[in-house]
Amino acid sequence: MSDVSKVTVRQRSALGRVRGMGSAKQGSHHWWVQRISSMALLPLMLWFVISVASLAGHSYADTILWIGHPFNATLLLLTIAIGFQHTASGLQVVIEDYVADEMSRMAAVLAVKAACTLFGVLAALAVLKIAV
């Protein structure tokens, strides 16, 4: 066993290297989508936080007017879509790291995706109802 630690670790088989999909069978796709969504959310987050902070204490009519403006409604829809996608993929990684049992893990990931889809569509519909 003493020589084992000196061996350069190459755990992937030749076939695995050719396919390039790793143990998750999806390659780097999930990781890459998380990075892209996080980059998209940077300017959206800046805009959203500053806008909502400036709306503090404003009336119902003012708020409706702000949400209903085409520019704000567009950015809100993008924030909702990309935000919930980023949330679902982030929570998925957390679940996959900590839930060992395969059935529980799959159930938890699916529940998170269902909840993110449900609340994402609900939020988007609310924006559309005001804006359209």
Added chain:
Amino acid sequence: MSIENNARDATMVGRRTDGTAFRRPLSPHLQVYDMFQITSGMSIAHRITGTIWAVGLLFLVWWLVAAASGPDAFATAQWFFSSFIGILVLFGLSAVAWYHTLAGVRHLMWDSGYGYDIPTVQKTGRIVLIATGVMTVLTWFIAIIAWA
């Protein structure tokens, strides 16, 4: 935690497809590793803030649905958000959001291959912590001016 029923798994020894043995990489041991140094502490905090923000999104949904439902529903949401607990929740969420955003930028920097040496890691870590405080205060400064 899964129960190891295989001695080879427990000792972190694996085999390649050609049958030769190798030592599997081992994560930092939870009872030995100091988790509150700035490196690991901020890594854990990035996960925790991401998870809290996920729950916090429900307040965004509530706010939008209330606005779409009419003045009465909106007044109820406004009442909560301007209550003591509501402001406490929003303040916490704004700090959590800024932390996750700024630490996320640090992660993107790492992903593109920069800033891995320990002095830089500690420096960018401190910058993120300070910037989180500054941006959270700035956000509430804007909110208070808008409110007044």
